[in-house]
Amino acid sequence: MGTAANAELNKRRKQLRFRSWHRGTQEADLIIGTFADQNVGNMDVTELDLFERVLEIPDPVLYDWIIGNSAPTEDMHNKVLDALLSFKYTPNKR
Numbered sequence: 001m002g003t004a005a006n007a008e009l010n011k012r013r014k015q016l017r018f019r020s021w022h023r024g025t026q027e028a029d030l031i032i033g034t035f036a037d038q039n040v041g042n043m044d045v046t047e048l049d050l051f052e053r054v055l056e057i058p059d060p061v062l063y064d065w066i067i068g069n070s071a072p073t074e075d076m077h078n079k080v081l082d083a084l085l086s087f088k089y090t091p092n093k094r
Helices: 003-021 026-042 044-057 060-069 079-086
Strands: none
Touching: 003 044, 026 044, 026 060, 026 079, 044 060, 044 079, 060 079
């Protein structure tokens, strides 16, 4: 990949991490933001597309899926969503 393509990919990753940390609820921000920090840097373009699709899901719906109150619809399943749903958030001890 050329320098311009790498710069664009890095910009997109940065934007997705920002969106992950600014969802609207603190609980979702912490879980999704931490997941993004740990995973977005290693995602390829296809996985970034899938993660972007996940971020389009309304916060209350996505959070219910994450905590197990409801299951995602079959059409929403993808490998990035599955990784997020199996992600184990651990708060930083300060």
